[in-house]
Amino acid sequence: MVKEVAARYGKDRTRMMDIVRDVQARFGHISGAAMDIIAREVNSHRVEVEGVVTFYAFYSEKPNGRHVIRITDCVTARMRHAEEVVEAFEKELGIKVGGTTPDGQITLEMTSCIGLCDQGPAALIDDVPVTYITPDKVKGLLRHLRESGDATTLVKTLGEGNNALDLVHSMVINNIRKRGDVIFASLEAGASIKNAIAISPNEVIRSVKTARLRGRGGAGFPAGMKWEFARNAAGKRKILVCNADEGEPGTFKDRVILTEVPGLLFEGMTVAGYAIGAAEGLLYLRGEYAYLKPYLDHLLEQRRAKKLLGKSVAGKSGFDFDIRVQLGAGAYVCGEESALIRSCEGLRGSPRDRPPFPVEKGYLDLPTVVNNVETLCCAARVLEKGAGWFAQIGSEQSSGTKLFSVSGDCRRPGVYELPFGMTLTEFLREVGGDDAQAVQVGGPSGTCVDRGQFGRKLGFEDLPTGGSMIVIGPQRDILAVASAFMEFFVEESCGWCAPCRIGNVLIQERLERIRAGKGLPEDLMYLEDLCTTVKKTSRCGLGQTSPNPVATTLQNFRKAYEAKLLSAREDGRQPTFDLRAALSEAVRVQGREPVAH
Secondary structure (H helix, E strand, C coil), X not given: CHHHHHHHCCCCHHHHHHHHHHHHHHHCCCXXXXXXXXXXXXXXCHHHHHHHHHHCCCCCCCCCCCEEEEEECCHHHHHCCHHHHHHHHHHHXXXXXXXXXXXXXXXXXXXXXXXXXXXXXXXXXCCEEECCCCHHHHHHHHHHHXXXXXXXXXXXXCCCHHHHCCCCCCCCCCCEEECCCCCCCCCCCCXXXXXXXXXXXXXXXXXXXXXXXXXXXXXXXXXXXXXXXXXXXXXXXXXEEEEECCCCCCCCHHHHHXXXXXXXXXXXXXXXXXXXXXXXXXXXXXXHHHHXXXXXXXXXXXXXXXXXXXXXXXXXXXXXXXXXXXXXXXXXHHHCHHHHHHHHCCCCCCCCCCCCCCCCCCHHHCCEEEEXXXXXHHHHHHHHHCHHHHHCCECCCCECEEEEEEEECCCCCEEEEEECCCEHHHHHHHHCCCCCCEEEXXXXXXXXXXXXXXXXXXXXXXXXXXXXXXXXXXXXXXHHHHHHHHHHHHHHCCCCCHHHHHHHHHHHHHHHHHXXXXXXXXXXXXXXXXXXXXXXXXXCHHHHHCCHHHHHHHHHCHHHHHCCCCCCCXXXXXXXXXXXXXXXXXXXXXXXXXXXX
């Protein structure tokens, strides 16, 4: 069977992710024997296969249950008492998280954000998203799962829009609260492609540059400049990769785009392929959105039938371009473009050293453009409606609209398409979070902003964001929120470089000491120095932003830290030292208490 799976993918080593996923789906895990066979079939090494299996959270070398339940551990789920849901699952199953029931039927796991922060607590049950779980629903869910043996039957009520289609069949709701003129406006299929192929690739790039379109991932690199670098790079074969691996806690806007307006994304990918001279496009879809893959594959087939993909796209002789969906497997670091490229190549998602940059040497060492979903959607709209039209929306340095994923302590969570340039005060009024004490702008890797800064503007010139906006109400412990974010980064570090692998653990440990009321004033300076060191010396963007939960709360909520600190003793001894605890083992061995002097 393993040989059959490998043959299905042409025994292509770069399809390792697909091969491993299919083998696991058949056997419940990837055994050592299966790894050996996979390595032989794709002409690779066992160590490479094992590296892939052990790197990604959704793969397992140990047998799982027939059903795998992954409960989200996102901060917003904790705000809705997710720990009580976890306890209910553990009680009903008679196991702890990480275990499998004695009958081998169900494995229970925790996982990071699954893109359902606006409708949690939520879980993935055999890749089927289950939303709004409460402790009293757990018993019924498990009973039905055992009786039916099919997680799809748990979907009793379908979400709106395309969630109700047979190929999606999901209870997920879109929660589109505000529709703008760029992403959620109507689109005539092929309109932007026809406008693009009517001019030269260089003119397409010029239009994108004139529109001042910047990447929507948060860094804001000019999209047209990136396309130009790749087009001018040596070599005839170019690659386009769409990053649909939105793993930042609090982010779920791409899920809505992929559900409701995937055609706009495919138009943007095709336009980009024409501009850079690529014939191949890869859509890297995060493993948490596996339920959308059949639907996306079906739409791609429809576009091929309409000549909007494949040979001579839209009748343009010499322009051949097609798209394949590559499924991820639960690794946040793959949101970093070089790690994503390695994952597409069938390898561990470890970031690469730069330079060279992907536009010079990316996928299979070929010139590669990596853009995220929203950026490519904007590019399609630029070619459809014109650079001038796009540039007049938003602010001077941040043109166009921005999709915001809004969750946390607000009355109207969901997805908002809003023009760049609005203040946080205006934003909070829109989403129903007027009483917030803070907003986590850009997710854990972004900035925790206090009320005194709510006059700041959302945009690249002031407060950039990839889209995650977590509203933090006045009742929340800001240090507990920072701690939860640091747990996430400790878990998601790829482990390659010491500053990120070790530094984040040290940051979290010192933060926990302070939260426990055992911190000293000098601990704050220690944390500041450690955060700076990790940011400056880490290899990739994950480590360079992972200290932000502590660094930005230290800056903006220092009083919350200071309120937890102990005062130094006059005799100079550490107040955190517990003599009785230190002597406890000796007391146990000797069977007597120490004599006081």
